[in-house]
Amino acid sequence: MARAATTSDAFNAIAEPQRRDILALLRTGERPVTDLAHELGMSLPGASKHLRVLREVGLVRVRGVGKQRLYGLDARGLRPVHEWVGGFERFWNDSFGRLDAYVRDLERSRQGE
Incomplete structure (x- = not known):
């Protein structure tokens, strides 16, 4: 195309x-x-x-x-660009949120050892 x-x-x-x-x-x-x-x-x-x-x-x-x-x-x-990039911002925020939760779980499991 x-x-x-x-x-x-x-x-x-x-x-x-x-x-x-x-x-x-x-x-x-x-x-x-x-x-x-x-x-x-x-x-x-x-x-x-x-x-x-x-x-x-x-x-x-x-x-x-x-x-x-x-x-x-x-x-x-730039509004269309901002809106499009915003979808990726949500993706990265969700990914970092999951990583943060994983790290906290690891810390709790190490403290319990």
Whole structure:
């Protein structure tokens, strides 16, 4: 089956490590593309391309301030990712809960020896 275009959803968009790096930087607030490119060691066209993909899937918003365009995180677009990962969080919490119960049982059995 052919892979969906990167702009189809948040999952595909964040599969690219540099896009995840951009999102991490934008957690601290809005930034112009020049700052993002410099911080990540990218070319301006490369950073712009990644920002376009992130904007198309709803993870980044842009607003004009004078001649500058500021990019900001729109975390609402990460909701499907958060919900999907949440299922694995429950799995690991349950697994750690079972491990904790097992360790307590071992400790009790050792104390009874």
